[in-house]
Amino acid sequence: xxxxxxxxxxxxIDALRRKKGWCKSAITWADYANVAQSTLKRxxxxxxxxxxxxxxxxxxxxxxxxxxxxxxxxxxxxxEEISEVSHYINRPPVETSCFQEILQPGALxxxxxxxxxxxTRLMQKIFAHAQDHNYQTVTLNLLWVEASVLTDLNKFxxxxxxxxSRRLKLKNQVSEIWDPDASSNDNCTAFLEECILSQLxxxxxxxxxxxxxxxxxxxxxxxxxxxxxxxxxxxxxxxxLKNLRLIVVHSTEVYIPLNINHSPFNxxxxxxxxxxxxxxxxxxxxxxxLDWQSPxxxxxxxxxxxxxxxxxxxxxAIKRYPNLCWKQLLxxxxxxxxxxxxxxxxxxxxxQQDSELxxxxxxxxxSDHAIQLSADQAFKLHSMGLVQWQGDEVESNxxxxxxxxxxxxxxxxxxxx
Numbered sequence: 031x032x033x034x035x036x037x038x039x040x041x042x043i044d045a046l047r048r049k050k051g052w053c054k055s056a057i058t059w060a061d062y063a064n065v066a067q068s069t070l071k072r073x074x075x076x077x078x079x080x081x082x083x084x085x086x087x088x089x090x091x092x093x094x095x096x097x098x099x100x101x102x103x104x105x106x107x108x109x110e111e112i113s114e115v116s117h118y119i120n121r122p123p124v125e126t127s128c129f130q131e132i133l134q135p136g137a138l139x140x141x142x143x144x145x146x147x148x149x150t151r152l153m154q155k156i157f158a159h160a161q162d163h164n165y166q167t168v169t170l171n172l173l174w175v176e177a178s179v180l181t182d183l184n185k186f187x188x189x190x191x192x193x194x195s196r197r198l199k200l201k202n203q204v205s206e207i208w209d210p211d212a213s214s215n216d217n218c219t220a221f222l223e224e225c226i227l228s229q230l231x232x233x234x235x236x237x238x239x240x241x242x243x244x245x246x247x248x249x250x251x252x253x254x255x256x257x258x259x260x261x262x263x264x265x266x267x268x269x270x271l272k273n274l275r276l277i278v279v280h281s282t283e284v285y286i287p288l289n290i291n292h293s294p295f296n297x298x299x300x301x302x303x304x305x306x307x308x309x310x311x312x313x314x315x316x317x318x319x320l321d322w323q324s325p326x327x328x329x330x331x332x333x334x335x336x337x338x339x340x341x342x343x344x345x346x347a348i349k350r351y352p353n354l355c356w357k358q359l360l361x362x363x364x365x366x367x368x369x370x371x372x373x374x375x376x377x378x379x380x381x382q383q384d385s386e387l388x389x390x391x392x393x394x395x396x397s398d399h400a401i402q403l404s405a406d407q408a409f410k411l412h413s414m415g416l417v418q419w420q421g422d423e424v425e426s427n428x429x430x431x432x433x434x435x436x437x438x439x440x441x442x443x444x445x446x447x
Contacts, residue, residue: 036100118151147339
């Protein structure tokens with residue numbers, strides 16, 4: 031189903047995005063919503079986009095009742111817009127393993143991969159499978175939780191409970207159930223059992239996206255992750271908690287100290303997302319209606335590997351601009367005229383916030399072989415998608431990143447805005 035915004039709804043969105051200081055096509059906004067910038071631009075032009083993208087764009091700026099933003103006079107038919115191609119490519123056996131696991135009582139699935147590797151898309155696929163079995167599903171993007179809330183476990187868990195009940199359209203009973211003499215974790219568990227799970231006739235899949243955000247608040251994180259682990263463990267013997275299925279999504283390694291017996295990161299099903307294979311890239315191109323053969327796939331992958339997001343951006347550009355010179359696209363990939371310029375600039379700006387990471391990346395791009403970095407630096411660069419592991423060493427994730435960051439760090443190329 032496709033949706034478009036109403037005039038009144040657009041005014042609401044505009045006011046909220048101004049409060050956040052975002053422009054209408056902000057990269058940050060698109061990243062939070064996990065949509066392409068072109069999709070965000072069509073949203074503003076009041077053109078129909080997929081329901082899941084419409085919902086994500088609204089919720090990224092704080093709209094919970096996203097249905098109020100819809101123009102219901104618009105026909106639900108979806109125009110053949112390139113960015114709305116169903117572009118999920120299966121990476122066997124990932125999907126099958128997840129589909130089987132989510133049906134198990136008390137399931138816990140952990141999805142960890144660098145940025146823009148398709149983690150949220152995979153979670154959406156798991157949700158769709160669960161919904162086919164009449165399960166209830168709730169996604170909580172933890173980036174929406176204000177930093178001030180994450181300094182107080184009690185406040186954070188109350189916020190969490192409130193959002194879950196709101197998403198399920200259940201009465202908010204947080205204040206009624208919260209016992210000032212009980213611990214925050216006990217209160218949250220009681221709320222989940224008495225006000226959520228006992229009210230549902232089917233299992234509930236709770237997806238926690240961008241869990242990395244909590245890592246920056248170790249005191250709250252430690253207690254919260256202990257809570258998740260307790261739910262998973264108690265589901266083995268407690269029937270009500272068997273109906274809770276958890277999906278935890280994150281990009282970075284878990285660098286906060288956690289007791290091995292109280293951590294949710296060493297139990298359940300662990301899923302990593304590999305890059306696309308040549309055959310998967312070819313299949314992707316065919317979904318865009320491109321008559322590609324092996325040579326085009328090999329040339330593109332020599333530049334960007336099998337990175338799903340980078341592959342998608344190339345295919346969108348080629349489909350949208352039929353006269354785009356293939357050689358020019360490849361040759362200009364790391365320059366100011368690149369189709370990747372916004373993505374590269376966003377990575378560069380993120381890297382500039384940490385002088386130690388800049389120094390580490392400089393070592394990577396000035397070396398012609400894999401090198402060893404400190405564990406902390408290597409993990410952070412890997413979570414950003416900038417490097418890949420070669421044993422205990424790292425190297426640039428792809429030639430595009432190697433060329434671009436080498437030029438940036440040498441001061442020979444600065445992308446224009």
